[in-house]
Amino acid sequence: xxxxxxxxxxxxxxxxxxxxxxxxxxxxxxxxxxxxxxxxxxxxxxxxxxxxxxxxxxxxxxxxxxxxxxxxxxxxxxxxxxxxxxxxxxxxxxxxxxxxxxxxxxxxxxxxxxxx
Amino acid sequence: xxxxxxxxxxxxxxxxxxxxxxxxxxxxxxxxxxxxxxxxxxxxxxxxxxxxxxxxxxxxxxxxxxxxxxxxxxxxxxxxxxxxxxxxxxxxxxxxxxxxxxxxxxxxxxxxxx
Numbered sequence: 392x393x394x395x396x397x398x399x400x401x402x403x404x405x406x407x408x409x410x411x412x413x414x415x416x417x418x419x420x421x422x423x424x425x426x427x428x429x430x431x432x433x434x435x436x437x438x439x440x441x442x443x444x445x446x447x448x449x450x451x452x453x454x455x456x457x458x459x460x461x462x463x464x465x466x467x468x469x470x471x472x473x474x475x476x477x478x479x480x481x482x483x484x485x486x487x488x489x490x491x492x493x494x495x496x497x498x499x500x501x502x503x504x505x506x507x
Numbered sequence: 508x509x510x511x512x513x514x515x516x517x518x519x520x521x522x523x524x525x526x527x528x529x530x531x532x533x534x535x536x537x538x539x540x541x542x543x544x545x546x547x548x549x550x551x552x553x554x555x556x557x558x559x560x561x562x563x564x565x566x567x568x569x570x571x572x573x574x575x576x577x578x579x580x581x582x583x584x585x586x587x588x589x590x591x592x593x594x595x596x597x598x599x600x601x602x603x604x605x606x607x608x609x610x611x612x613x614x615x616x617x618x619x620x621x
Contacts, residue, residue: 395550422606431516433597434551434611441605449607481550485606494606495541498550 393417397482397499404472404506412467412502414482422485423465424449424496425457427478434481440465472506479503509534511600511612519618520588528583528615530572530598539601540581541609542572546594554596557581568592593619 398413416423421442426434436449440459454476456468465484469476483496510533520526532538539558543551555566562574572583581598595616601609 424607431613433511433613436607439605439607441607447607483551495553495556496551496606496609498543498552500548500550 395482395484395497395499397480397502399502400500401503402505404469404504406473406506408472409468409470410472411469412480412482412504413464414466414499415464416482416484416497417463418484418486418497419462420484420486420497421462422487422494423459424483424485425455425465425467426481426483427451428481428501429478437467437480469504472504474506477504477506509538509600509602509608509610511598511610513596513598513612513615515615516613517616517618519620522590522619522621523587526583526585526588526592526617528596528598528617530581530583530612531579532581532598532600533579534600534602536602537576539609540572540574541599541601542566542570542581542583543597543599543611544568544594545597545614551597554583588617588619590619590621593617 395416424439425437438457440446443462480502482499485494485496512531541556542554545551557564557574595614598612
């Protein structure tokens with residue numbers, strides 16, 4: 392059982408380039424999330440998808456777009472990368488979106504992105 | 508709005524010593540609380556969670572945490588630290604509703620010396 396798989400693990404981009412970070416989960420989870428992790432900032436939510444067919448902005452959505460391709464896959468796109476987007480990106484999924492229902496999130500191993 | 512504070516950025520303990528990592532939260536109602544661990548180069552793994560009931564929560568890898576409403580705290584403890592516990596630890600607080608409402612702390616990096 393692979394859990395949450397992210398590709399690529401590492402990426403270096405030049406300012407202005409575009410790229411898509413891929414995420415897939417094999418746990419039949421309904422909800423999926425994209426976070427960025429920066430030193431001293433913890434994890435901040437970029438976008439989430441509460442269920443297949445829906446996406447919503449999180450705390451820091453500017454400069455990003457997402458696609459919930461199907462129940463398994465949730466991609467994050469940087470249309471024109473900027474140095475401020477240098478970060479570690481984590482995808483996560485949960486069975487249900489409701490915290491009170493005992494939901495926990497499972498995380499991928501992360502993508503370390505550097506924009507030069 | 509809810510918030511989480513982890514006052515210790517970095518902690519160093521000797522192997523075999525006890526450990527306590529601090530977490531303070533701000534939330535108007537009964538919160539949902541989590542501790543996650545992130546080993547180097549890995550994603551976050553859930554150690555334990557508190558939703559209701561017994562305020563002392565047992566987790567994986569020998570960790571426990573105690574919810575203290577009067578102090579707005581959810582400190583993580585372990586009686587005897589192993590070298591493999593070296594990692595970064597994140598406290599998180601959630602509101603009733605979607606998991607997207609979970610707020611993470613800034614993390615505490617634990618170093619274990621032999």
